Amino acid sequence: MLDRKFIGYEFEPSERTIPRWKITQFANAIRDTNPIYYDLNEAKKQGYKDIPVPPTFFTRMTYSGKKNFYATLGIDFQKLLDGGREFKYYSQCVAGDTITYQTKVENVIEKEGSRGKMDIVTAITRGKNKETNEDIFDAIITLIVFH
Amino acid sequence: MTNKIINYKELSEGMELPEVKSDPITRVQLVDYASASGDYNLLHYDESFAKKTGLKGCIAHGMLQMGMMGSYILNWAKGGTLKNFKIRYLAPANENDILTFKGKILKKFQENDEKLIEINVLTETQEKRITTQGSAIISFNT
Secondary structure (H helix, E strand, O other), X not given: OXXXXXXXXXXXXXXXXXXXXXXXXXXXXXXXXXXXXXXXXXHHHOOXXXXXXXXXXXXXXXXXXXXXXXXXXXXXXXXXXXXXXXXEEOOOOEOOOEEEEEEEEEEEEEEEEOOEEEEEXXXXXXXXXXXXXXXXXXXXXEEEEEO | OOOOOOOHHHOOOOOEEEEEEOOOOOHHHHHHHHHHHOOXXXXXXXXXXXXXXXXXXXXXXXXXXXXXXXXXXXXXXXXXXXXXXXEEEOOOOEXXXXXEEEEEEEEXXXXXXXXXXXXXXXXXXXXXXXXXXEEEEEEEOO
């Protein structure tokens, strides 16, 4: 059973400046051929200031800080199931943006199912544009950890 | 890439999105995604490791599926802005699986002067195994 002291726990914030090539690499990996991810002129033609990020690009910013999320909470990978992911989008993010983001453990709740007792852990990472201080995204991760 | 901009007026609850089939998920793609995402879990590109854990072979990252689903949604919702996107995983997608993406408009509504729809989406393998289920909220200015 996970320690409830982690409810509200905040990891150190992190910062990333997003390079164009990383966006292109990501778009290629998901086999999205939309030229806005590969060609600056195409992105601008579609009204973007620079190459925009695909919607799940923020998966790279799911965990902030230097400490490993799972090790910190004492989560055993053998007992872990991914309970789902969610993104909320506030403002557009493009190549060249510097994003500051921070992960917080939102809640740890115990539930009982057919496979026995488990903890449902939700963590939220909020990403902001460093220069404008605008909110960019929330990345919400739900983990199921069996006792 | 030749879909036209969505006309919000023409959308209705219950409307189905056109289905899209992916190419087979190759080992190369799993390696590409490991590198692009930073998720180097061996399950996704080391076949003997995957088999030792009881799997038939390498499996796709859950987030790779979410990534492909995001592309499916945005390629259809031309002119729309994604506000919310969530997914849950029901079964793994195996290396070489072909994924079919399906979607349906669940709700059409307005909030704070925004024209919105909520859609349900899922991915299904060539063996009709549903691997993910998700939903998204999209805003339209049209």
